[in-house]
Amino acid sequence: MDDSTPGEASLGTTIVGIVARTDSFTSDPPAGSTRADGDAVVLASDRRASLGRMVSSKDAQKVHPLGETAALAFTGSVSGAQALVADLDTERRLYELRRGQRMSTTALAGYAAAAMRQQPYGVQHLLGGVDGDGARLFTFDAGGSILEQPFAADGSGGPFAYGTLEAGYEPGMAVADAERLAARxxxxxxxxxxxxxxxxxxxxxxxxxxxDRVYDDPAAVAS
Incomplete structure (x- = not known):
């Protein structure tokens, strides 16, 4: 996905998200659950940004932490991604200041979707987070629609990433396995x-x- 205008840096890219479990997570998923319950989310991306046909950056940050237990992974307009991160982080800080508690992942996702319906940021993204209800991973499109998923990929490389995710994903997989799968x-x-x-x-x-870690080669994690 790339809604950037000519001359604007864009993140035609690959972003991936997977819900996982740490060693300390012991609860079983509810009967009939279609979501992979867990207490961790792995988000991954490549590091290339483009300006037309030129590679404008080889170390672009495409996953942005929000507070202590949530993060956004973006594809699309760099300026739009930066604006949405700033808007969402401001809303999160105000919420926590007024209520004296962390903003849940579901509330973050709801605000992000509402903001995208009101303003054309020119991005799509994945939002992952961990709170008292466990781990959550949400996908969005440019119009602000939102879906919760156990794993997901997006961006220009998303269709290629999905093949690897479909073949390797298992509900309740451990964090280390999810990290290797995301890297692959x-x-x-x-x-x-x-x-x-x-x-x-x-x-x-x-x-x-x-x-938050960066690697020059995904093979450092994938192997």
Missing amino acids: AVAAASERDTASGNGLQLVTLTPDGVD
């Missing part, structure tokens, strides 16, 4: 999508906080 998905997309490449950003969200 980004690597596979980077092989086929010219707008994706230049390494890996890997962000893991758990009740303990945000672990």
Whole structure:
């Protein structure tokens, strides 16, 4: 997806999200559940940004932490992504200041969807987070529609990443396995999508906080 205007930097890219479990997570999913219950979310992306046919950056940040236990992964307009992150982070801070508690992932997702309906940010994104209800992963389109998913991919490399995710995903998979799968998905997309490449950003969200790492080669995690 790339709604950027000519001359504007864009993140034609690969972004991936997976709900996972840490070793300390022991509860069983409810009967008939269609969602993979867990207490962690892994978000991953490549690191390339483009300006027309030129690679404008080889170390673009496409996954942005929001507070201590949530993050957004973007594809589309760089300026739109930065604006939405700033707007959502402001709303999160105000919410927490007024109520004295963290904004839930579901509330963050609802605000993000409403904001996208009101303003053309020119982005699509994944939002992951961990709160008292467990781990959540939401997908959005440019119009603000929202869906909760156990795993997802988006961006120009998303269709290639989905093949790897479909083959390797298992409900309730461990964080380490989810990180390897996410890295493999980004690597596979980077092989086929010219707008994706230049390494890996890997962000893991758990009740303990945000672990944000970058690698020059996804193989450092995928193997």
